[in-house]
Amino acid sequence: MSFVGNLTLFVLSAFVGYEIITKIPTNLHTPLMSGANAISGITLLGSVVVAGSGSTTLATALGFVAVVMATINVVGGYLVSHFMLSEFSQGGR
Amino acid sequence: MADGILAQQLDEQVLQFVYLVAGIMFIQGLRDMTHPRTATRGNLISSGGMFLAVVVTVLWFEILSPAVLAAGLLIGGAIGAYLAVAVETTEMPQLVGLFNGFGGGASAVVAGAELIDTFASGGDLGVGLTATAAIAALIGSVTFSGSFVAAGKLHGIVGESPVSTTTGHVIKATFLVAAVAAGVVLVAQPSLFGGIPTAEWMPVYWVIVAAALLLGVFLVVPIGGADMPVVISLLNSYSGLAAATTGFVLDNTVLIIAGTLVGAAGMILTIIMCESMNRSLANVFFGGLGGDDSGEEMEDLYEGNITETSPEEVVMLMETADRVVIVPGYGMAVAQAQHAVAELVELLEDNDVDVEFGIHPVAGRMPGHMNALLAEADVPYDKMRELEEVNPTFSQTDLVIVTGANDVVNPRAKEDDGSPISGMPVLNVEEARHVVVNKRSLSPGFAGIANPLFARDNTSMLFGDAKESMQALVNEYKEATS
Known part of the structure; x- marks a missing residue:
């Protein structure tokens, strides 16, 4: 896609994000943060491409490092949020 | 992909379509986070998208x-x-911070690896994309370090106290400029020096990374521990x-979407965090915080005005109360007192x-920290009220129990006396009939100023560790009501 096309996506996503996140109650701000944190591990996709198809050894090695870091972010982030949220859903006692 | 151009185009369409579905799943996942009932499902949908x-x-x-x-x-x-x-x-805030760092680091490394590959194949990303790669290096590296x-600060490895020095600002500015x-050299070099960029320009990228890593360190080290909710949110x-x-x-x-x-x-x-403290983002990052109340001033305020109380006396207040509000702060988290607090709440409820x-937005070390701890102790979320x-x-409350909080209940915030918390929205606990403040000592909170609440006639101090004090209240109350 063109740069401007990507920019369009960026701007629209920012508006969607603003609309949704301002509606999230304070109660859930911690799980929101760790959940959003896990989503930011989406950079894993880029890491996968570079690690898997890097044409130079250096790029492949860096890709490997990036895959490890991003996977820690994704797996850890979603798990921590899940543990936290399951506490909230029991909140009715 | 080898089946000719048509097949490749179809594949590309499929890929983009699946990416769209994943993007929708992220958005729906966040939408489900707007209510505790659906939030767990939201997290699952979001992870499914990933x-x-x-x-x-x-x-x-x-x-x-x-x-x-x-293997990776x-x-x-x-x-x-x-x-x-x-x-x-208890270590959740630092863990979230750590995960966040890994994500940022991965972005910086990936952009670098992509540049290496492009340069190695003799290609050129073009000015726009090289600039974007440089930005990814800068933001990603600052996030990482x-x-x-x-x-480290949240874990107690790095010093918690805020420092603000001119030298510090100069160092930060130097690394940012570097x-x-x-970044400018990396982007401008094809036109400046002619020809296609080659791998020889790659070290410039790592200069950005190195300078940004150092910038991240010098940016966060001087910020005080209690400002970490803002820092963690911003880095996120x-x-x-x-x-x-x-x-x-x-x-x-x-x-891009995610x-x-x-x-x-x-x-x-x-x-939200900055507004809850009536401070600007620049003030949090560069201003430092710390009142200048001398020990003498505090003594003047507290001398002869502090009423110390005991668990027995607090229980007597609890027995005659129709409405009790509990205000937790970071001290509750440090002492791991949330389970004792939850038990106390349950007992009070059993006695009608x-x-x-009452939860202040910046109580604790990350957004919603108190809520997460109380939820862990099975406190129903409809009991947690915002400021x-x-x-x-x-004004209709008989008893307020403040445990491990200080600055967020300081009435001085309402006075325009130039104190560091002037204008910050606070919990007006002094309007209640009785206030019991559970704290280890009279030492000032993060803002470094005396708290006139402690010296008021309707306030009494229950000195001690939050967990031990709350447990003592639970035991006394059980005895008194059984």
């Missing part, structure tokens, strides 16, 4: 070294899962923006006392 996006990427792109990829995924997954399972709830320092200058936002900029470099739509959503989430939390929590909701009710 899984889908990773799988389709692995299947679609030509993987030259599947072993390397599989396995190692990263194992470390992430281990940390998530092994780490205690900044998050690690923040996590990183930006290197940065890791999202780093992912989005990487998306521009790799021309990947779902990276990264931007995270960027927005972090930015909104940052703004109306109990609620605006609970403030009008204090």
Whole structure:
């Protein structure tokens, strides 16, 4: 896609994000943060491409490092949020 | 992909379509986070979107070294899962900070690897994309080192006290200028020096990374521990923006969507935190905080005005109360007192006392920290009230128990006396009939100023560790009501 096309996506996503996140109650701000944190591990996709198809050894090695870091972010982030949220859903006692 | 142009176009369509589905799943996941009932499902939907996006990427792109990829995924997954399972709830803020750092670091490394590959094949990313790569390096690296320092502060490895020096500002400015200058060189060099960029220009990229890493360290080290909610939120936002900029470099739509959503989430939390303290973001990052109340001034205020109380006396107040509000602060988290507090609430409810929590937005070390701890102790979420909701009710409240909080209940915030918390919205606990403040000593909170609340006639001090004090209240109350 063109740069401007990507920019369009960026701007629209920012508006969607603003609309949704301002509606999230304070109660859930911690799980929101760790959940959003896990989503930011989406950079894993880029890491996968570079690690898997890097044409130079250096790029492949860096890709490997990036895959490890991003996977820690994704797996850890979603798990921590899940543990936290399951506490909230029991909140009715 | 080898089946000619048509097949490739179809594949590309499929890939983009799956990315769209993943993007929708991220958005729906966040939408479900607007209510505690649906939030768990939201997190699952969001993780499903992530899984889908990773799988389709692995299947679609030509993987030259599947072993390397599989090893990376396995190692990263194992470390992430281990940390998530092994780490205690009290250490949650630093863990979230740590994960965040890894995400930012990955973005900086990926953008670099992409540049290396492009340069090696004699290609040129073009001015726009090289600039984006430079931005990803800058934001990603600051996020990486900044998050690690923040996590270290929250863990008590790095000093918690705020420092603000001119030398510090000069150092920060120097590293920022160095990183930006290197970025400009990297972007401008094809036109300046002619020819196609070659791998020889790659070190310039690592100069950006190095300068930005140092910038992250020097940026976060001087910030005080109690300002970490703002720092963590902002770095969270940065890791999202780093992912989005990487998306521009790799021309990947779902990276842009997801990264931007995270960027927005972090930015909104940052703004909420700053507004709750009546401070600007610049003040949090560069101003430092710390009142100048001398020991003498505090003595003048406290001398002869402090009423010390005992668990027995507090229980007597509890027995005659119809409505009790509990105000928790970071001290509750440090002492791990949330279970004792939850038990106390349950006992009060059993005796038909109306109990609620008054939670200040910046109580604790991350946004919603108190809520997460109380939820862990099985406190129903409808008992946790925000500042605006609970403030009008204090005048009809018989007893307020403040445990481990200080600055967020300081009435001086309402006076325009130039104190560091002047103008900050606070919980008006002094309007209640009785206030019991549970604290280890009279020492000032993060803002470094005396708290006139402690010296008021309707306030009594219950000195001691939050957990021990709350447990003592539970035991006394059980005896008194049985």
